[in-house]
Amino acid sequence: MFYRSYMLIESLSGVRATDDELTEKFVHSYCLVFAETGDKKLILLGRDTRASGNAIREIIVDSMIQSGVEIVDLGVCPTPTVQYEVEHLKADGGIVITASHNPIPWNGLKFIGSDGLFLDADQMLNLQRRRIEIGKQSSFKKATGGKLTIYSRAIRDHIEMVLHLPCVNPETIRRRKFKIVVDAVNGAGFFAIPELLKSLGCEVVRLNCDGSLPFPHTPEPLPENLTDLMARVKSERADLGFAVDPDADRLAIISNEGLPLSEEYTLVLASICALSKSQSAEKIVVTNLSTTMALDDVARQFGATVVRTPIGEINVAKKMREIHAVIGGEGNGGVILPDAHLGRDSLVGSALVLQFLSEQTTPISEVMKSIPRYAMIKKKIPRGNRPLSDYFSDLEALASADSVNMEDGIKFIWKDRWVHLRPSNTEPIVRIYAEAPTRELAEVVAQPFIRFFEHIS
Incomplete structure (x- = not known):
């Protein structure tokens, strides 16, 4: 079972903790x-812009050298840059120092295998169990042959890869001369995203893109945190706005009218681009169980099938690799394109969205009118210690659904709506997601389940 304390979370997505929990011994044990x-002989290292990342970097470098490993420091760069470079440079793995969208003073560690994918649940559990064993030791054996190498081309490599994707035509995008406001929340994407857009002929207006003073607003790229970006898009009369999270694996879009599209629609737009250009005989899109139904609607337009997995990037990525998907990702703004690498990537997402828009004759606000729209609500409700399956009969009676999926919690599905009940791995809560044609209807779908869990908690 994954571990959580008030200030430390060890989970499927890696390790997140406040600075005082990320002690030298704790980080050293994980590295060993x-x-x-x-x-492993060659490991890549990247980090976001949090000040605490420098001290954690020193611990990781020392630990790897003591372990006889060549540690290649990529510097401050997006998480997907590290994932891509693990494959590109044929490394044995990678570590990213980031707590993703968690605010300061949180930081963390993400671990990448030699295939460029994050470690899966079994691998993370084994890593955490062994970390506890090693953490009890008072001394550690040192190996020889370890060294530090600095590699400064990682972001340029990443951008060049995106520019040469089969479904991206840089010249088509350049002809449109898009004006884009970028809010990188002074995180790891502060240089990479504007540079990619400049390479695509865009006029870039930078907002929180100098890398200093990380996170001038709450860092998760949700509408309530992007009010400055929305206002700037309108005042600049820009074509759209892009926002990324601190490690730049998620992309949110603001329309030319200064309105948020919802992170759910980043993957929808990227998928239209990828599917429209795919030559695959069988077109498959992979996403998680809580991503918008709009993805199914647009997939059908291209004769494609949507396959859903439990929530978690690694679950989506492994299924994509298994069934040779054209594209995939998650409704939190994460786009995964196998032609690039099997990880959520805001640079790839940006290029695909711009490629799609470059082939349209109207602004994004008009384009969105032709794409099916749904409303989604997301709630967190306290729950007891009993497993969700214990309540299945009661929940099923509340739902009277057309179908039920129990791969990841319980999802009740009707023709034009659904509700997904999912217990958290790290908190004593149940997450309730509901989607329907209107927000009012989504609330109606969710309310019986919200009341149920409020009653038993």
Whole structure:
């Protein structure tokens, strides 16, 4: 079982903790275990812009050198840059120092395998168990042959890869001369996103893109945190706005009218682009169980099938690899394109969205009118210690649904709406997601389940 305390979370997505929990011994133990797993010789390291990342970097570098590993420091760069470079440079793995969208003073560690994918649940559990064992030791054996190498081309490599994707035509995008306001929340994407857009002939207006003073607003790219970006798009008369989270694996879009599209529609727009250009005989899109139904609607237009997995990037990525999907991702703004690499990537997402828009004759606000729209609500409700399955009969009676999916919690599905009940792995809560043609109807769908869990908690 994954571990959580008030200030420390060890989960499927890695390790997140406040600065005082990320002690030298704690980080050192993780590094030793990661290095010994698979007898790693070459490991890449990247980080976001949090000030605490520098001290954590020093611990990781020292630990890897002591383990006889060559540690290649990519510097401050997006998480997907590290994932891509693990494959590109044929490394044995990678570590990213980031707590993703968590605010300061949180930081964390994400671990990447030699295939460029994050470690899966079994691998993370083994890493965490072994970390506890090693953490009890008072001394550690040192190996020889370890060294530090600085590699400064990682972001340029990443941008060049995106520019050469089969479904991206840079010249088509350049002809449109898009004006884009970018809010990188002074995170890891502060340089990469504007540079990619400049390479695509865009006029870039930078907002929170100098890398200093990270997170001038709450860092998760949700509408309530992007009011400055919305206003700037309108005042600049820009074509659209792009917002990324601190490690730049998620992309949110603001329309030319200064309105948020919802992160759910980043993957929808990117999928239209990828599917329209795919030559695959069988077109498949992979996403998680809580992503918008609009993805199914647009997939049908291209004769494509949507396959859904439990929530979690690694679950989506592994299924994509297994069934040779054209594109995939999650409704939090995460786009995964196998032609690039199997990880959520805001640079890839940006290029696909711009490629799609470059082929339209109207602004994005008009384009969105032709795409099916749904309203989604997301709630968190306290729950007891009993598993969700114990309540299945009661919940099923409340739902009277057309179909039920129990791969990841319980999802009740009707023709034009659904509700997904999912217990958290790290908190004593149940997450309730509901989607319907209107927000009012989504609330109606969710309310019986909200009342049920409020009653038993």
